[in-house]
Amino acid sequence: MIDRAALIAKLPKAELHLHIEGSFEPELMMQIAERNGIQTAFKTLEEAKAAYAFSNLQEFLDIYYQGMAVLLHKQDFYDLTWAYLERAAADNVRHVEIFFDPQAHTERGVAFATVADGILEALADGETKLGITSHVIMSFLRHLSEEDGFALLEESKSYHARFIGVGLDSSEIGHPPSKFARLFAKCRELGFKLCLHAGEEGPPQYVQEALIDIGADRIDHGNRSMEDEGLIQVLRDTQTPLTNCPLSNLSLCVIDDLKQSPLKAQLEAGLLVTVNSDDPAYFGGYVNQNYQAIADALDLSNDQLIQLARNSFTAAFMSEADKAKHLSEIERAMAA
């Protein structure tokens, strides 16, 4: 029987929950800071890594926003994205749907086009040079107002055709999805897919609002859905995907131990759950490390690992023909 690490390495997969700014490795951060003549908050790599010990989402977010402040030029955003793509390719990731947080850059005076062009150019190169297809999801920061979200929607108008969807991230508690109901209704009208972080730290009520009231196409995290039988039933019936991020959950103390992850229960309940890295530079692992850690903790079978890889394509925003192509690629990899 193939061993677990070999199976994970061999499986083609999609990554659907990845904040590109959360893939900013401290080595690259220092390099970009130096060329931009900016002082980083941490003087050494060791200092940076030592600071990556979080007891909740907000503690992480404070450091995450601080880290990305060295990104100023299109080349910086290109380099950030390219570094992630090379790492993803090494994990046999064939398709990515990445979030970016434009408001975290425009509020520092970096033009929207600078950010978007750098990311989009790297993704285009990712397809031609690494064979990784991609989509971009423009995320609204939920600690800001709905009006700020509408302003971003207007500012990004000329790029809308290049984004598959919109997201909702940042500080969850106190900022429920319902705060953005009008904004997401407008985004739906414009044809965007809707992906909302919900139930990471926030209560099941936030998942209810995202899933039922707003009609999310995917729920990011969604851990706390498992506290509500009604939500589980809707998630199963609608096959609305959940993007689970095991190492993120552990790093942010959403769970105290990976054994507490709801992932296996979600699989066994017939939910369309996927494995993702969220902010790999901060949480200690890219996608394969997330598969490995959660499989070890929950003793997932090889069939369950294959199911997770299949789910990653089924849950992606790609055509049925492309999904079928990737699913048969998994069958071929398993037969080889």
Ligand SMILES: Nc1ncnc2[nH]cnc12
């Ligand atoms: N895990 C997470 N939750 C909410 N917002 C985020 N932004 C980046 N990572 C995030």
Ligand SMILES: [Zn+2]
């Ligand atoms: Zn996230």
